Amino acid sequence: MKKSYKNCEVSIITREKKKDIRQNLLKIEIAQELGLWEKIQQDGWGELTAEESGRIGGLLRQRLKK
Template sequence: MSKELREKEFTPELMMKYEIAEELGLLEKVKSFGWGGLTAKETGRIGGLITVRKKKNQNRDQNKGE
């Protein structure tokens, strides 16, 4: 698979990252400057929210099995 195709694949985690950026009002900045154009504070906020959502999803999935 070519590098270009791999870069265009949207995994569930990447989709979550874009959704959170949009919720925080950072999506246009990401589109203009890329992920590297965000400040450390902005990327930390996105990373923190990804972690929270993953934990919620794990807990939800575990509770389904009970």
Template sequence: MAAKREKKIDLNNLKPEEEMKYEIAKELGYLDKVLSSGWKSLTAKESGRIGGLITKRKRELKKQAEAEAK
């Protein structure tokens, strides 16, 4: 079997959801680890923290959008 090739990450061309994920990783100090070794290098605790913050921010954005629509 061929080895799995890692894609180079272009931080300038990310989808909004991916952008949020990388932004949170940077805020928590995990971005260097992710860029050098990939997301698989994070512990369950680290990735869980990122996922929790993504969920929290999505809820906040949804509340803001609903408030602006009224």
């Protein structure tokens, strides 16, 4: 969402959006560490196996708890 203030455009990011951005960046970081990022870029997140998705999700949960 953007608001104009005295001829300037200001982006407003809600807490939820910041949380989503943080989670997505962490997911990508974890995928890179696990060597899955190239596969995701080529085929998309939907092509990961349940095991691969579980690894990413488990590590994501651990890091978000910190």
